[in-house]
Amino acid sequence: MKDSDTAxxxxxxxxxxxxxxxxxxxxxxxxxDYSEMDLSVVEELLKHxxxxxxxxxxxxxxxxxxxxxxxxxxRWEHRTRRFTRLFGSPYLGCYCLGFIIILLNVYRSxxxxxxxxxxxxxxxxxxxxxxxxxxxxxxxxxxxxxxSFLALGFTGTFLGDYFGILMDEKVTVFPFNIIENPMYxxxxxxxxxLALIGASPVGLIxxxxxxxxxxxxxxxxxxxxxxxxxxxxQRRKHE
Numbered sequence: 087m088k089d090s091d092t093a094x095x096x097x098x099x100x101x102x103x104x105x106x107x108x109x110x111x112x113x114x115x116x117x118x119d120y121s122e123m124d125l126s127v128v129e130e131l132l133k134h135x136x137x138x139x140x141x142x143x144x145x146x147x148x149x150x151x152x153x154x155x156x157x158x159x160x161r162w163e164h165r166t167r168r169f170t171r172l173f174g175s176p177y178l179g180c181y182c183l184g185f186i187i188i189l190l191n192v193y194r195s196x197x198x199x200x201x202x203x204x205x206x207x208x209x210x211x212x213x214x215x216x217x218x219x220x221x222x223x224x225x226x227x228x229x230x231x232x233x234s235f236l237a238l239g240f241t242g243t244f245l246g247d248y249f250g251i252l253m254d255e256k257v258t259v260f261p262f263n264i265i266e267n268p269m270y271x272x273x274x275x276x277x278x279x280l281a282l283i284g285a286s287p288v289g290l291i292x293x294x295x296x297x298x299x300x301x302x303x304x305x306x307x308x309x310x311x312x313x314x315x316x317x318x319x320q321r322r323k324h325e
Contacts, residue, residue: 130208130210131208131287131290132287134205134206134207134208134287134288135205135287135288135291136205136288139201139204139205141197141200141201141204141205142201142204142205142288142292144197144200144201145194145197145198145200145201145292146292146295148190148193148194148197148198149194149198149292149295149296149299150295150299151190152187152190152191152194152299153299153300153302153303155187155190156183156187156190156245157303157306157307159183160183160245160248161248161310163179163183163248163249164248164249164314167250169182169183169249170249170250176246176249176250176251177241177249177251179249180240180241180244180245180246180249180251181240181241181244183244183245184240184241184243184244184245187244191273195277198277198280198289198292199280201288201289201292202280202281202284202286202288202289202292203284205286205287205288206287207284207285207286207287208285208286208287209285211282211285211286211287212285216282216285217282217283217285219279219282220278220279220280220281220282220283220284221279221283222279223275223276223278223279223282224275224276224279224280224283226272226275226279227271227272227273227274227275227276227277227278227279228272228276229261229272230261230265230268230269230271230272230275231268231269231272231273231276233260233261233268234261234262234268234269234272235269237257237259237260237261237262238253238257238269242257243269247311247314247315248314252314252315252318267300267304270300270303270304271300273296273300274293274296274297274300277289277292277293277296278290278293281293
């Protein structure tokens with residue numbers, strides 16, 4: 087390059103003026119500068135929560151215990167048929183387990199309500215629009231739960247598959263035609279609605295724990311239920 091060309095290049099790009107380094111679009115979250123994130127809302131939320139409060143701890147235990155209980159017991163029944171032999175019928179065994187699950191869920195709801203009332207409200211959430219958003223979520227959640235129960239029936243809702251009470255075909259009517267596991271997510275929407283109506287920051291945390299607990303339960307229940315129906319299909323082929 088000639089000296090004149092070099093000088094022109096320097097004039098077009100003076101020393102010290104550097105182009106910003108381009109981020110690698112495939113770097114994902116590795117390119118995010120977390121130090122620049124505004125976490126003030128989260129910090130303010132956490133200030134209103136006492137994680138050592140006994141009612142909060144009891145609610146968390148109830149949330150985690152419930153899906154763990156019914157998954158362990160239902161798999162035990164599927165493997166041993168103890169409930170069926172004890173009650174003399176798979177239907178009576180399923181009704182018994184379903185009744186226990188209902189009681190556990192009532193206690194979970196009670197413990198979450200106690201925890202929300204025991205801790206402070208958050209003025210940021212104490213607004214009319216938040217309140218009515220909570221009401222809307224309650225209506226939506228109740229619709230999903232009730233319609234799911236009507237579509238599945240008692241045995242379909244309360245793990246009748248594990249007792250050998252299998253459905254003839256997969257349920258595809260509302261709400262299963264718009265969302266997977268509507269019973270779980272409807273229940274989660276109900277708890278979120280209650281948290282918003284009560285302007286309860288601890289309610290938001292407990293609802294998040296409910297969602298995580300259900301998500302984990304789904305990862306275990308889904309494949310196992312599919313296995314049960316696959317086993318039935320194989321038996322029918324050999325008949």
